[in-house]
Amino acid sequence: MRLEKCWFCSSTIYPGHGIQFVRNDAKIFRFCRSKCHKNFKMKRNPRKVKWTKAYRKLNGKDMTKDATFEFERKRNRPERYDRNVAENTLKAIKKITKIRADRLSDYIENRDKTKKSKVRKEAAKELEQSIHMVRAPGAKENQGSLTLPKIKVKVSQQQTEENRAMEE
Amino acid sequence: MAAFFRSKWSTVGRSLSGSLSNISDGLLKSSNEVMQKMTSNIMLHQQQRTFIQMRTKLKCVDNSGAKKVMCIQPLKGKKGARLGDTIIASVKEAQPRGKVKKGDVVYGVVVRAAMQRGRCDGSEIKFDDNAVVLVNKQGEPIGTRVFGPVPHELRKKKHLKILTLAEHIA
Numbered sequence: 001m002r003l004e005k006c007w008f009c010s011s012t013i014y015p016g017h018g019i020q021f022v023r024n025d026a027k028i029f030r031f032c033r034s035k036c037h038k039n040f041k042m043k044r045n046p047r048k049v050k051w052t053k054a055y056r057k058l059n060g061k062d063m064t065k066d067a068t069f070e071f072e073r074k075r076n077r078p079e080r081y082d083r084n085v086a087e088n089t090l091k092a093i094k095k096i097t098k099i100r101a102d103r104l105s106d107y108i109e110n111r112d113k114t115k116k117s118k119v120r121k122e123a124a125k126e127l128e129q130s131i132h133m134v135r136a137p138g139a140k141e142n143q144g145s146l147t148l149p150k151i152k153v154k155v156s157q158q159q160t161e162e163n164r165a166m167e168e
Numbered sequence: 169m170a171a172f173f174r175s176k177w178s179t180v181g182r183s184l185s186g187s188l189s190n191i192s193d194g195l196l197k198s199s200n201e202v203m204q205k206m207t208s209n210i211m212l213h214q215q216q217r218t219f220i221q222m223r224t225k226l227k228c229v230d231n232s233g234a235k236k237v238m239c240i241q242p243l244k245g246k247k248g249a250r251l252g253d254t255i256i257a258s259v260k261e262a263q264p265r266g267k268v269k270k271g272d273v274v275y276g277v278v279v280r281a282a283m284q285r286g287r288c289d290g291s292e293i294k295f296d297d298n299a300v301v302l303v304n305k306q307g308e309p310i311g312t313r314v315f316g317p318v319p320h321e322l323r324k325k326k327h328l329k330i331l332t333l334a335e336h337i338a
Contacts, residue, residue: 016290022280024296026317026336 008036008046010053063107068100217283217294219248220255226300229279230311230333233266234259237276237300251285251293252321253278254307257300267310268302274310276300277327279318279334293319293338301330309333 004013007029019037021029031037039049046052056062063069071092079085220226220239228234237257242249249255259272268274280295287293295317302310309329317336322328331337 013291019284019292019294020338022293022295022317022319022338024280024316026338028338 004030006030006032006036008032008039008044008049008052010046060111063104066100066103068096068103071096217281219245219250219283220253220278220281220298221248224248224298225260226257226276226278226298228259228276228302229299229315230301230309231313232268232302232309232311233263234261234268234272234274234302235263236261237274237302240273249278250283251278251281251295251319252325252327254303255300257302274302275305275307276302277307277322277325277330279314279322279330280316285319285321287321295319303327303330 001015003015005011006013006018008031011032013030013032018030018032019034020031021037021040023029029040031040039046046054047058049055053062057064220242222239222241224239226237226239228237236259238260239249239255239257241256243254243256245253255276255278257274257276259268259270259274262268262270262272277300278298279301280297280299282295282298284292284294299316301314301318304310307327312333314330314333315335317338318330318334320331320337322331
């Protein structure tokens with residue numbers, strides 16, 4: 001019994017699931033479900049489809065290097081059954097999956113953090129470089145040369161009444 | 169028998185097409201057209217793969233001398249032969265000076281089928297094309313080589329010789 005990986009989405013294929021397509025050059029394409037098979041038939045590239053593992057790894061959405069991944073390996077030699085080894089393995093599986101999940105959540109948290117700090121740093125740099133292009137909003141009023149001197153004009157009451165009449 | 173079926177199908181087809189035309193005359197014309205477009209799109213995308221039945225042409229992937237054979241009788245199953253089944257075929261194209269000639273009636277084992285076939289564990293397998301290896305009546309291959317991948321299900325069908333000759337087993 002072997003757990004294979006889906007060609008399209010790289011998820012694990014458990015025995016009895018999915019479909020496999022054998023090309024004439026004997027390359028085997030395994031698919032976990034009809035969704036992946038259909039996408040393959042549509043000639044889609046898994047690196048360009050956002051929900052696949054290939055895309056997520058390529059674009060830095062998931063961890064690519066981690067010690068916990070190295071337990072999962074293709075072994076061509078069957079292991080001789082040993083009760084103690086089996087027991088320890090079963091214990092270790094739980095631990096490893098927990099460690100992996102923790103590390104993944106850490107990675108995702110830090111991934112967003114680094115992105116935010118990067119954006120902030122870039123904005124600060126731009127501000128520093130091109131501050132001369134913008135002035136503070138109050139700068140125009142303080143400078144006497146740029147504004148006209150204020151003149152007070154008296155407005156009679158009658159004018160306003162006429163205006164109202166016109167409006168009506 | 170066949171003629172009877174044909175006539176039955178044709179009548180059904182006529183009635184169906186008639187009803188369709190009636191609908192398309194009415195208000196539903198536009199929606200009907202849309203539906204037809206959609207179905208044609210799907211058809212373009214994926215061809216429906218079916219059984220190996222009478223008149224299916226298969227590639228011959230051994231060195232018996234035949235290139236193309238046409239199925240004239242699947243030996244098992246009502247609907248037709250599938251991966252691993254035996255068929256009777258007629259040689260349609262053959263190489264000169266081969267073991268079989270054009271027009272010969274031969275037995276063959278379907279070693280590759282484009283229609284998917286369930287495996288013993290519940291998953292499915294399918295191949296690129298429909299291919300056959302010619303055998304004699306006792307089930308021994310006529311040729312001495314087999315090209316391309318073959319499924320391991322042939323072991324269950326007692327075609328061990330084909331499996332040992334094969335380049336790849338999928």
